[in-house]
Amino acid sequence: MQKVSCNVEELHEMADTLWYVRLKPEQVVDFNPGQYLLVVMADDDKRPFSIANKPLENGEVELHIGASPDNTYALQVLRRMQEQGKIDIQLAAGKAYLRDSRHPVILMAGGTGFAYTRSILQQMLADGLHKPVFIYWGVRQEEHLYAHEELNAWAAEHKELTYVPVVQNGSEHWQGKTGLLHDAIMEDFPSLNGYDIYVAGRFEMAGVAREAFKEKGVDPERLFGDAYEFI
Incomplete structure (x- = not known):
């Protein structure tokens, strides 16, 4: 290096x-x-x-x-x-970098793992979005969604991009999804077969997501995350 x-x-x-x-x-x-x-x-x-x-x-x-x-x-x-x-x-x-692929993409970020997905998303936006891209960002409290406005603006500008924030402990004013991040993805996708999925966050979260996503038919070769080099 x-x-x-x-x-x-x-x-x-x-x-x-x-x-x-x-x-x-x-x-x-x-x-x-x-x-x-x-x-x-x-x-x-x-x-x-x-x-x-x-x-x-x-x-x-x-x-x-x-x-x-x-x-x-x-x-x-x-x-x-x-x-x-x-x-x-x-x-x-790191080996979990952006791949050249025609598959639709799910970016899954826990906390500051958002940094990893932001790098990938920025490159995809620069190259032009020609396929569906979903970014799920999970935090404990909504004030930790520090790039919320940026992501909303990108989603408004690009019809192929869907942004889904997930707050684990949402306040009474929070109108979005609550609970665990991987559960939100499981609820929204009948099948994960045919998707490229990029995962960043705590090792525990990445491990739970990997096991859960198997139930939805994820292709292990299309599941990317640096955590998987260690767990």
């Missing part, structure tokens, strides 16, 4: 405990939509984060980092970025 130093061009909190980071690598970098990078904290300490944008000509890389007070793993990365204004990364990693 390529190792490169980056300047931290932008860092701000998008929502409670959710941070946006924009990095400018000091040399040209290359990755496929849906791949991730490793933040190099030390030679024996490299921390993975999904890339949240499609490959850009200016080489910039965006990250969406969830960092609650009990998540020192991510907070230490943010603190170094804030204090030094620079960070070393390695890329690109």
Whole structure:
């Protein structure tokens, strides 16, 4: 993998405990939509984060980092970025990148796993949507839907795109789907055969989804997620 130093061009909190980071690598970098990078904290300490944008000509890389007070793993990365204004990364990693396919697509994102699906979706929009694409984004509270307006705008602009937010603990004002993310997909699709499905989120969620989707006839060769390299 390529190792490169980056300047931290932008860092701000998008929502409670959710941070946006924009990095400018000091040399040209290359990755496929849906791949991730490793933040190099030390030679024996490299921390993975999904890339949240499609490959850009200016080489910039965006990250969406969830960092609650009990998540020192991510907070230490943010603190170094804030204090030094620079960070070393390695890329690109991951085999669950966007495939060239005619199959309709389901993008399934839990929490900040949305970053992974955003990279894929951005590339698909840039290439032109010629098939149905469904993005399901699950969060615990609706305030964590930090890209809700962006996704609604994209869905309004592209008739092939359907955006379905799912809030696990919806308030009395929430009008959308509630409950578990994979259940929402199971309810909406009589069959998952013939779909390309990209999954990002906690390993537990990815594992449960894989087993559940078998009941709907998913083709294991068309189910993509970096979690499946480890579980």
